[in-house]
Amino acid sequence: MPAPTPKVPGFLKGLGVTARTAKETMFPDGMLRNPVPAPSKGAATVQYPHVKEAPAPRARGVISLNEDNCTACMLCARECPDWCIYIEAHKTLAPPRRAGGKPRSVNALDRFDIDFSLCMYCGICVEVCPFEALYWSPEYEYSEVRIADLLHDKSRLGQWFETVPDNEPYEPGAEVKKKPVSRKGAK
């Protein structure tokens, strides 16, 4: 079946769309009143260094580490497609859970680095972590002059953890996780 012929030729329709958008951007208050107000009122964008956009819910800005939950199981480092997570740990004894019990053997982190110059923000490490130690933080302003400074060590990753918001509500119709773990409660 041939496509129905549009009433207005597509060429003119396209020109109309761009012209209308230009008009709405330049004169958001109506024709010729207060043209091109700054900061951008009619525009869909913001003037970034002066105005900052609030990140979307569950924005993937930077990966943060809750060090207390990490058991140095190395799952994240092994799943990482870029091999940009470096983990070193040693075994140590922790006090027993109950009085009179045996001291527990735990892994203590010596080093947990993520090299954000290699990271491709796939989030597999966050997904794969069975102990809720890795979280997405919405912070995004961590560019550096030296590329080596993009290697964030565990204290830096711990600082990012402070910025992780608590569970944000899902959009209606979204697939709901079985057991949402409270971020702050996980501490």
Next chain:
Amino acid sequence: MIAALDLPYWAQTLIKVGVAAIVVPTGAAIAVYLFLFKLISFMQSRLGPMEAGPHGTMQLLAEVGKWLQKEDIVPERADQRLFKIPPFIILGSTFLMFVVIPAGPTAVVSSLPTGIFYVLAVSSVSVIGVLVAGWASANKYALMGGLRAAGQLIAYELPMVLAVVGVVIQAGTLNMQEIVVQQSHGAIFGFGGIGNPYVLTQLVGFVVFMIAVQAELGQTPFDMPVAESEVVGGWMVEYTGIRFLVFFLSEFAAAVGFSAIASTLFLGGWSVPATWFDPMSGTGRFLMHFGGPIILLTKTMVLTGVIFWVRFSMPRFREDQLQRMAWKFLIPISLLNIAATAILKVVM
């Protein structure tokens, strides 16, 4: 104006070269700022450059400074000497175009008797620059882009010339200054209140001419030669720094130049078409020494705006669609237009 001062030939030439050297880059800069930086931004619901100068007016200076600092890279396998020439062929062809465009009763660098013929001839020199650039880069994308450009520019050269022929028949002259005067003095079926801007009688020619200009400039529905998603920049792919800057600015200068030609041919040029206003003598002539360039600039910028408006709104034609449009649609229509104009010219 210049000739009236009775200066020696060398001084006149020097002044004319100086004026052209100021007018062409300034026109290009205005077009870049108004349309490439601002108009497209507004059409995409953003503000464009806002930091360099008030509302980003100095942005182009910053860009030029950046390009001038860049390394002048010549690919190892490229034809070393040939590779360096094309930007200046294209720039030269663009500059030569402005020679015969009149901006006032005497404000024209050289009022050639065959003005419009000369313009069409020198503007098509740029295709040689494009081909040389595509070939000398020793890059498959550049070569493909160069060949596409050659095919496209030759295909659209024809409707452009044929559209102009209609105007030439009606005006009875090839001199651009004369064409302006003819429009200014003309009358449509005896009514001379608005003169006879040829856009009214040669509407078909005007539309064909603007489409052909769009294709000659390689602006977006016709940007097969530089299609970045297919041939990553086409014949310009290997150029950086100052040579790319020259390509970039000549593209915009050429857009301004072609718009100036279109406004001269179809919209009455630097004059206000009307029989009650004589631009070539008396007060009218005196006023037009100053008003003419402004009127021409206004008309030129409106037409440049239309070119870029279409550029920012349309997706790219396929190569076969592009060729079919030129050979099966534009050329027959402009031939019919010529025949109709010639018949009416003789009959009326």
